[in-house]
Amino acid sequence: MGANTRDIRRRIKSVKNTSQITKAMQMVAAAKMRKAQMRALNGRPYAENLSKMLAALAQAGGSTELHPLLQERPEVKRELVLVIATDKGLCGALNTNLFRELGKFDPAKTTFVSVGRKAAQFLSRMKRDLGAEFELKEAFTFLESKQASKFVINKFLAGDVDKVSVAFTDFISTINQKPTIKTILPVQDFELSDLEGEQGSKKVEAAASTVDYIFEPSASGVLEGLVPHYVHFAVYQMVLESRASEHSARMVAMKNATDNAKQLIKDLTLQYNKVRQAAITTELLEITTAQMALG
Amino acid sequence: MATLHLEIVTPEARAYSDDVELVVLPAVEGEMGVYPQHIPLITQLKPGELVVTKDGKKIHLAVGEGFVEVTGTTVSVLVDMALTEADIDENAAEDAVKRAEARLKEGNIGDEETALVQAAIAKSMAQLHVKRRRRGI
Numbered sequence: 134m135g136a137n138t139r140d141i142r143r144r145i146k147s148v149k150n151t152s153q154i155t156k157a158m159q160m161v162a163a164a165k166m167r168k169a170q171m172r173a174l175n176g177r178p179y180a181e182n183l184s185k186m187l188a189a190l191a192q193a194g195g196s197t198e199l200h201p202l203l204q205e206r207p208e209v210k211r212e213l214v215l216v217i218a219t220d221k222g223l224c225g226a227l228n229t230n231l232f233r234e235l236g237k238f239d240p241a242k243t244t245f246v247s248v249g250r251k252a253a254q255f256l257s258r259m260k261r262d263l264g265a266e267f268e269l270k271e272a273f274t275f276l277e278s279k280q281a282s283k284f285v286i287n288k289f290l291a292g293d294v295d296k297v298s299v300a301f302t303d304f305i306s307t308i309n310q311k312p313t314i315k316t317i318l319p320v321q322d323f324e325l326s327d328l329e330g331e332q333g334s335k336k337v338e339a340a341a342s343t344v345d346y347i348f349e350p351s352a353s354g355v356l357e358g359l360v361p362h363y364v365h366f367a368v369y370q371m372v373l374e375s376r377a378s379e380h381s382a383r384m385v386a387m388k389n390a391t392d393n394a395k396q397l398i399k400d401l402t403l404q405y406n407k408v409r410q411a412a413i414t415t416e417l418l419e420i421t422t423a424q425m426a427l428g
Numbered sequence: 429m430a431t432l433h434l435e436i437v438t439p440e441a442r443a444y445s446d447d448v449e450l451v452v453l454p455a456v457e458g459e460m461g462v463y464p465q466h467i468p469l470i471t472q473l474k475p476g477e478l479v480v481t482k483d484g485k486k487i488h489l490a491v492g493e494g495f496v497e498v499t500g501t502t503v504s505v506l507v508d509m510a511l512t513e514a515d516i517d518e519n520a521a522e523d524a525v526k527r528a529e530a531r532l533k534e535g536n537i538g539d540e541e542t543a544l545v546q547a548a549i550a551k552s553m554a555q556l557h558v559k560r561r562r563r564g565i
Contacts (some may be wrong), residue, residue: 179437182504186497275439275508349457349471358472
């Protein structure tokens with residue numbers, strides 16, 4: 134008895150500590166996930182009204198010249214990719230999967246912009262052209278995510294890039310998140326994320342066509358403001374999606390870690406008891422032998 | 429009496445939703461009052477004060493930049509900020525104005541940031557305006 138049992142005991146203790154931490158992280162991630170999903174849900178009325186307005190505008194402004202953000206460039210010389218990743222690790226393969234998607238872009242022709250520390254780290258490690266880094270805290274507001282979208286819009290308008298895509302993780306369910314790349318500039322359709330579903334937006338368009346709006350100051354004037362806003366909002370939504378994905382991925386990863394730790398504790402305890410029993414048996418044997426020798 | 433269904437939504441939440449008698453909006457072209465049966469209209473809003481009249485009582489809200497869609501029976505307001513008087517933290521708004529003005533004075537900021545800071549000032553001023561008018565300052 135001695136060194137061996139003590140070692141096992143020490144290991145059990147340390148594994149127990151780890152499992153407590155992962156368990157706590159799992160709970161925190163679960164709470165944050167619920168919150169993130171709620172936020173995405175709260176944005177829905179806004180998304181509906183926004184696409185309704187855009188549909189009405191697109192109809193009225195059909196004859197007027199296309200807004201620069203809607204114009205497709207004949208040749209894509211340079212692309213910009215906005216990568217939305219997490220700030221922290223310990224969320225399974227979430228970031229790895231997302232970064233794998235980035236391989237599709239030609240490093241020589243692409244500028245990257247990162248949201249989240251992990252994205253910045255990855256891009257600088259890969260020596261990619263990193264245009265800017267943005268960080269959004271947990272409870273970020275629309276105004277904060279707007280800084281990132283404003284940056285990419287300006288790049289696009291200045292002609293530095295001809296196409297802007299966003300790489301983010303689409304939240305499908307708690308156990309399923311899909312790394313997705315979506316083109317946001319030039320704006321191709323007025324559909325706001327998957328939240329709405331196709332039927333929703335079609336209905337909206339039909340409703341809008343029956344009303345004849347006046348635009349103040351003018352249709353193009355309103356379009357001028359509304360189109361960039363649409364892009365800002367699309368980016369905001371994608372960040373929200375990514376956040377919801379992050380927390381659910383972390384929750385699942387931490388749940389697995391907790392389960393593994395529990396199994397390990399079970400195995401170690403069994404081993405510990407075996408060693409302990411063996412030690413006792415040996416000791417008893419020694420005592421009896423000694424007594425017999427004396428007697 | 430005929431009423432309008434007013435809905436104010438921000439990206440974060442549905443800030444206000446009720447049937448009201450009159451809405452006064454801070455449109456880019458100037459203040460605009462909307463009564464029921466208003467002609468369908470879409471316009472842009474600038475940061476300022478939005479006044480709602482419901483049952484003869486006035487409700488003041490500070491709103492940020494955004495858009496409004498008016499039909500004969502509904503008004504949908506899409507803004508990036510909508511705060512009622514009770515939600516406004518006067519000190520925080522004052523601080524924000526001071527900070528932003530200090531930032532402008534420093535001078536060494538680009539056009540982009542200047543515009544951002546000015547927008548922040550306009551929004552904070554709108555909040556202060558709503559908060560203070562009731563006290564007659």
